[in-house]
Amino acid sequence: MIKIFSTDKVRELDKYTIQNEPISSIDLVERAATVFTSEFCRRYSKQTRIIVFAGQGNNGADALAIARMLTDAGYRVETYLFNPTMRLSEDCELNKQRLLHMEKIEFTEVVNDFVPPELEERDVVIDGLFGSGLNRPLTGGFAAMVRYINQSDATVVAIDIPSGLFGEDNRKNDPDSIIHADLTLTFGFPKLAFLLPENAEFIGEWKVLDILLHPEIIASTPTQFTLVTEEDIAAVFQPRNRFAHKGTFGHALLIAGSHGKMGAALLSAKACLRSGAGLLTVHIPGRGEQILQTAFPEAMVDLDQHQDHFSSVSGIKAYSSIAIGPGLGKHPDSAKALEQLLQVVEKPLVIDADALNLVAANKDLLKRIPPRSILTPHPKEFDRIAGESSNSYERLKKAQAFAIDHQVCVVLKGAYTAICTATGNVYFNNCGNPGMATAGSGDVLTGIILALLAQGLEPETASVAGVFLHGTAGDLAAVYRSEESMIASDITDMLGKAFKQIK
Numbered sequence: 001m002i003k004i005f006s007t008d009k010v011r012e013l014d015k016y017t018i019q020n021e022p023i024s025s026i027d028l029v030e031r032a033a034t035v036f037t038s039e040f041c042r043r044y045s046k047q048t049r050i051i052v053f054a055g056q057g058n059n060g061a062d063a064l065a066i067a068r069m070l071t072d073a074g075y076r077v078e079t080y081l082f083n084p085t086m087r088l089s090e091d092c093e094l095n096k097q098r099l100l101h102m103e104k105i106e107f108t109e110v111v112n113d114f115v116p117p118e119l120e121e122r123d124v125v126i127d128g129l130f131g132s133g134l135n136r137p138l139t140g141g142f143a144a145m146v147r148y149i150n151q152s153d154a155t156v157v158a159i160d161i162p163s164g165l166f167g168e169d170n171r172k173n174d175p176d177s178i179i180h181a182d183l184t185l186t187f188g189f190p191k192l193a194f195l196l197p198e199n200a201e202f203i204g205e206w207k208v209l210d211i212l213l214h215p216e217i218i219a220s221t222p223t224q225f226t227l228v229t230e231e232d233i234a235a236v237f238q239p240r241n242r243f244a245h246k247g248t249f250g251h252a253l254l255i256a257g258s259h260g261k262m263g264a265a266l267l268s269a270k271a272c273l274r275s276g277a278g279l280l281t282v283h284i285p286g287r288g289e290q291i292l293q294t295a296f297p298e299a300m301v302d303l304d305q306h307q308d309h310f311s312s313v314s315g316i317k318a319y320s321s322i323a324i325g326p327g328l329g330k331h332p333d334s335a336k337a338l339e340q341l342l343q344v345v346e347k348p349l350v351i352d353a354d355a356l357n358l359v360a361a362n363k364d365l366l367k368r369i370p371p372r373s374i375l376t377p378h379p380k381e382f383d384r385i386a387g388e389s390s391n392s393y394e395r396l397k398k399a400q401a402f403a404i405d406h407q408v409c410v411v412l413k414g415a416y417t418a419i420c421t422a423t424g425n426v427y428f429n430n431c432g433n434p435g436m437a438t439a440g441s442g443d444v445l446t447g448i449i450l451a452l453l454a455q456g457l458e459p460e461t462a463s464v465a466g467v468f469l470h471g472t473a474g475d476l477a478a479v480y481r482s483e484e485s486m487i488a489s490d491i492t493d494m495l496g497k498a499f500k501q502i503k
């Protein structure tokens with residue numbers, strides 16, 4: 001797991017490292033500037049004109065150190081230090097002196113008005129105006145500078161975080177006063193803001209650079225937010241016992257499909273058996289029998305009394321795991337049947353798609369959802385259940401609170417799917433691609449999670465591992481098919497390769 005710390009916490013980690021490594025603050029700045037410079041040199045040629053904009057704090061200190069290092073490496077660098085209040089942080093002042101001691105530098109300290117340099121498409125701007133020390137939205141000269149950089153065609157590389165952006169909550173920020181970076185090279189840890197869709201235009205591509213903060217303090221500092229890695233998931237999948245039989249891997253029940261939406265049941269069912277469930281029964285409306293049995297003979301079928309939609313289900317005790325929702329429809333009979341199911345079910349459920357919409361239409365059902373159930377909403381489905389949010393940070397905080405309040409796991413789907421647990425933790429998934437924004441890919445995810453639950457994984461683990469498996473298969477499908485052309489069943493087709501890659 002990669003921990004995601006708030007900017008306040010990062011400051012504490014910096015401080016602890018300075019005291020206990022020990023290392024002086026100026027040397028930590030030097031270390032940050034060194035890793036930034038080496039990443040920068042890998043990406044941009046020495047022919048590039050580089051314009052560095054430095055602020056008064058330690059983000060500015062980094063920028064001035066980087067200007068020096070790039071000059072040393074043979075780049076043509078022009079540096080602008082913004083110092084309107086004539087007060088620099090100690091490390092910034094020291095780095096200014098170090099830069100001034102160099103030969104052949106182009107350096108301007110800006111105190112009042114100035115004529116900004118022309119910026120052209122082939123130029124690279126290094127943004128070191130503000131980092132994690134930002135404590136209010138940018139205004140005045142700084143905001144004007146940001147707008148000037150943004151309206152240019154130059155490539156922008158941000159140091160640590162695009163200037164003007166807060167690491168977490170940007171609800172009260174002014175989007176016009178935030179740098180639009182093409183690349184953000186951040187120190188130590190990803191920032192929460194990087195994972196939220198409304199910030200993509202500010203951050204561009206991002207990469208974490210290690211500045212070797214003290215491992216003890218990283219390990220002992222708790223955080224609710226983490227990014228999932230392949231190693232975390234590899235540990236989840238154990239080799240199968242030589243004497244295993246299909247009962248070992250559970251009997252899953254999928255309640256899905258309605259007239260015109262049988263495909264969703266099929267997609268979900270296939271993903272379930274491809275993810276290792278021992279047995280699968282699909283509960284579908286009567287008219288779906290032929291379709292399902294012909295297209296997918298490996299699954300057993302339990303027919304609903306109704307021809308076209310879900311109206312009741314019985315015998316649920318026999319199953320190791322149950323999922324409900326893909327293509328279910330919102331018929332009033334189905335609403336009643338869901339209510340009845342919630343009255344008798346004792347195990348955690350996977351609740352997706354129309355089952356979520358039925359819950360949204362009758363919020364009393366929320367209280368009946370068995371503890372440790374897994375809800376897999378996309379943002380719109382979540383808003384229907386929990387109310388509208390002004391942006392995705394607010395939605396994330398709501399999903400986190402919702403998971404705690406209802407003692408469930410909320411899989412809030414998106415580019416960085418967030419798995420919010422009943423204990424308040426949030427696991428972000430970092431694989432997958434926009435090719436997965438295609439009809440039915442959510443149904444595939446439901447089938448995967450259902451299978452992992454059937455095999456005995458705890459709901460939280462099944463959710464985190466299921467989302468990772470889904471994203472990995474999606475990435476493999478995109479390589480094979482292209483993001484444009486891939487469809488949901490391609491994700492299922494790649495599950496085998498995904499398992500092999502992860503294990």
Ligand SMILES: NC(=O)C1=CN([C@@H]2O[C@H](COP(=O)(O)OP(=O)(O)OC[C@H]3O[C@@H](n4cnc5c(N)ncnc54)[C@H](O)[C@@H]3O)[C@@H](O)[C@H]2O)[C@@H](O)CC1
Nearest residue numbers: 014029032057058059130131132133134135136137138160
């Ligand atoms: N030793 C350290 O502390 C390290 C710091 N690092 C760098 O230092 C940065 C953080 O540095 P600082 O804490 O000095 O903060 P910044 O450089 O982000 O900001 C400087 C100061 O600007 C003022 N300020 C905040 N918002 C403002 C606004 N809207 N308008 C005008 N002034 C405003 C604040 O007083 C703030 O302290 C990180 O982002 C990173 O780039 C890295 O070099 C790693 C080591």
Ligand SMILES: Nc1ncnc2c1ncn2[C@@H]1O[C@H](COP(=O)(O)OP(=O)(O)O)[C@@H](O)[C@H]1O
Nearest residue numbers: 378414415432433434436437439440441442443
């Ligand atoms: N840009 C993206 N990057 C990564 N994953 C994505 C992206 N867009 C969609 N996905 C994934 O695809 C799935 C879409 O689910 P959903 O919206 O429920 O689709 P459907 O209702 O068509 O089945 C989710 O798991 C989501 O995380």
Ligand SMILES: [K+]
Nearest residue numbers: 127130161163
């Ligand atoms: K910056």
